[in-house]
Amino acid sequence: MDNKTLSVAIMSGKGGVGKTNLALNLGFCLFKGNHPVVLMDCDLGLANLDVLLGLAPDKNLQDVIDHDVPPEDILVPIEPGGFDFLPAASGVPELFEMDEDMRALLLSKLHPVFADHHYLFMDLGAGINPTVLSFASMSRVRIIVVTPEPTSLTDGYALIKVLATQRGVKDFLVVVNQVESKAEEQQTFSRLNMACEKFLGFGLTLLGSVRMDKALPESVRRQVPLMKRTPDSPAGKDLFALARKLHSLRASLLPQLAGEPVLVNFSSGTPD
């Protein structure tokens, strides 16, 4: 059967820049646009998608790995009718790094779940570790989230550099989160973009930005997705615009996706 699922990795060098909220709210918009969406919490050691949703799933990806639990049993519906979530475990130390074989086994078990949805959003943990690097290089599309802060910018750049030099990945979409103005979006993106062009030899694509908006922390506190509670807030409008762009990206990629697996195997792992 032809593949219809667009896999999207959402990542950042630095933590707390808004990855999880972005995954959740983009997912929500696309689901409302009649597309089944699955969110996978890929921060396998410190999950927090469940927290944003006020859910406390009793089974998670660790059970699929350790106890052969079928993936359908851990799938949690966020909204009935195709907005689903694959929870990860919290409090698993990084020592428990999956190796390549284990990752391949897990992903092959999860494949039927992926294939049931139009979008697979992978919420990656912050930092540069093997799990982040493999999920990021396997997904069809990568969104790197940065904020205008210099620390976020350098950490984001570091992640791009490692993926480019170690895995040969050179296509990234950028979301600038927590901007005060359009000018700030432009300045932040162009710094990052120009650094990549100058030092790494390739440019980035701006997907867009999300304004700094207190509606966001408010929705986090209430454990309800912003797009459900206050879609008309400034951040809600920005997120909606981002979702539309992803929607047309998937539409344009559909013919190619048909002949590809959900997760591309960039198995080489060698610098090019």
Place this chain on the structure above:
Amino acid sequence: MTDGTFGNIDALAGELRALGRLIGEAAAPAAGAACVGASGVLALTRLVRGMGPDDWFEMASRNGLSQWLALPVAEQDFPLLSHLLATLDDLAFRTEHDALTGLANANFFTRRLEKELDRVNRDGAVLSMALLSIDDLDGLTGRFGPAWAERVFMELARTMGRVKRPYDLAARLGENLFGLILPGARPHNVCAMLERLQAGLAASFACSGGDGSGNGGSGNGDATAGVSFCAGHTTCVGRISGRACDFHELATAALTQARRKGAGCIQATKLPDESFSPQATMVHSDEKKFLFSGI
């Protein structure tokens, strides 16, 4: 074969026939055959020394070997066979081990190194190896005799066995050349281990009054109290271009360098794998400056 070791070949053949009869009797009720070799029944025999029926039952149930027939035989009824078996065990051990120290020998070391390098290539694991040799062996042997050197080697082997982790391999690769294969160890781990080894070796000579055997010394306490070795080590991570011999060469180069520096030196060589050095992926200061200021 009529040499003194196994006695008359006829005597040995006699023992084998007796064993065959025993097996035949034991197998008859189980297999429904009159004797070994008849009616398409074949008995495969292996004599296992130092194991009783109880050990076997436990092992068989644990490993699903219950279809095997175990037959207890008294060692004294088969003296020649037992001796032959002991000799074979000993030969098998000796093809992989050094006779003096009981450590693995060079062949075994190389085979293991190949295997570990395969693993490194497959999983991107970390692997280190170290080579070491006792300092000023010639000078000291000249003064205290060859027996002294043997005691030092044996003590070094014992200390290696104590200091290494269970899955490391310690080997004697030449007269005065010892090797360690250390899976998962990075250069600082290797250094720390070699230092512990150095200290352990010095201590065991110091506390046994200069005699590694601990039986009172033979007047050379002053010389042996200062026993030390030089060591060279190297580490690889992930894919490496070369094979075991290249890896070995790098460790040898490190050892040569260490020896040039002087007694007791430990030296690491340049790592064979680029990916071990984070230079390629590291964010440098000009990149940071650019991100901060745009120039």
